[in-house]
Amino acid sequence: MKWRTNDIKQYVQAKEYIDTALIPLIPFSLSNDQQIKELVFQKELMDVYVNHIEQQLKGRIFLLPEYYYLKDDKINEELTKLNRFTKHVHNQPFKYTFLITFDREWRKVIKELDDVELLWIPSMKEGDLSQKETQKMIQSQVKEIEQLIMDSWN
Amino acid sequence: MSDKKHNEVTRRQFLNYTLMGVGGFMGAAVLAPMVGFAIDPLLKGEKESDFVYIMDVDEITNEPQRKTFVIDQVDGWYESQVERTAWIYKNNNGDILALSPVCTHLGCTVDWNSNADFPNEFFCPCHFGRFDSNGVNIAGTPPTEPLHQYEYQITDGKLYLSGKSNPREEA
Numbered sequence A: 001m002k003w004r005t006n007d008i009k010q011y012v013q014a015k016e017y018i019d020t021a022l023i024p025l026i027p028f029s030l031s032n033d034q035q036i037k038e039l040v041f042q043k044e045l046m047d048v049y050v051n052h053i054e055q056q057l058k059g060r061i062f063l064l065p066e067y068y069y070l071k072d073d074k075i076n077e078e079l080t081k082l083n084r085f086t087k088h089v090h091n092q093p094f095k096y097t098f099l100i101t102f103d104r105e106w107r108k109v110i111k112e113l114d115d116v117e118l119l120w121i122p123s124m125k126e127g128d129l130s131q132k133e134t135q136k137m138i139q140s141q142v143k144e145i146e147q148l149i150m151d152s153w154n
Numbered sequence B: 001m002s003d004k005k006h007n008e009v010t011r012r013q014f015l016n017y018t019l020m021g022v023g024g025f026m027g028a029a030v031l032a033p034m035v036g037f038a039i040d041p042l043l044k045g046e047k048e049s050d051f052v053y054i055m056d057v058d059e060i061t062n063e064p065q066r067k068t069f070v071i072d073q074v075d076g077w078y079e080s081q082v083e084r085t086a087w088i089y090k091n092n093n094g095d096i097l098a099l100s101p102v103c104t105h106l107g108c109t110v111d112w113n114s115n116a117d118f119p120n121e122f123f124c125p126c127h128f129g130r131f132d133s134n135g136v137n138i139a140g141t142p143p144t145e146p147l148h149q150y151e152y153q154i155t156d157g158k159l160y161l162s163g164k165s166n167p168r169e170e171a
Helices: A005-013 A033-056 A075-090 A104-112 A132-153 B002-007 B011-038 B040-044
Strands: A020-028 A061-063 A067-070 A096-101 A117-120 B052-056 B065-075 B078-090 B096-099 B149-155 B158-166
Touching: A020 A033, A020 A075, A033 A061, A033 A096, A033 A132, A067 A075, A075 A096, A075 A104, A096 A132, A104 A117, A117 A132, B011 B040, B052 B065, B052 B078, B065 B158, B078 B158, B096 B158
Parallel strands: A020 A061, A020 A067, A020 A096, A096 A117
Antiparallel strands: B052 B158, B065 B078, B078 B096, B096 B149, B149 B158
16 A cells, blocks of 8 residues: 555555555755765665565555655664654554665664564665666565565564 | 718727737637647547557467566556556466456455465465466455456457456356
């Protein structure tokens, strides 16, 4: 399910089946031109990933709005807010909450994240999403992530 | 003089009419394309779905094969390319099936023969929905109707699919 009108109607009627939340963590910053390019590319890449995952597992996963934060901020400062955010999700209830990100900063605070699983994916810094090889690589990685999510269901 | 005035158009009236006529014509000439452009998607109505070549009919086996194809999707003003997937095979009666992999429960993507416990079935990983080899939902699992069937055409031994899939009669 996605955060849009058509899907929400279905979600409200079938809540008991949709027990998994997926939240992309997206850093942004405008201070460095080279960094902007990387961050924008990674955001687009993340859209491709999560849209694929959502399409395959639509009936059980709710792709929630992205969590944005300043890249330059200390990750510890984000922790409190993010934990409050995921707690709200957890209480709905969502049995499983997955945070998905390319930002390895989150790995350093993995123990302090409550009731969630962090999916950290090594990212490309740049690339061409319209290229066949890139799409193939993304697809195989997406398959892996889906398998990981499905494993946690069993 | 006064009689004449009744029958004849004065210079002032003549100029009025001419200007109104020409002005109106010019206005219409400017506005018509704009209006046409604005409501263009409405005038077109629903676009006839195009059929895309998938495979030769003699390549179709009894074992479902997964095929992906790209269609143009028109959504109001916005046109985009979307990838679709179909499971294509012949059933025991020799009928060609081109099934949509979208689970009829809540829309996950089903896979053929993917679960060792349920061989020769379509299996949905989300809530363990199952469909038999004809794509018909198996009682006791969440889906409520068979997998949808793509519209297809066969010309010169070649199979073409449209992006549109429809519910099927209960088999």
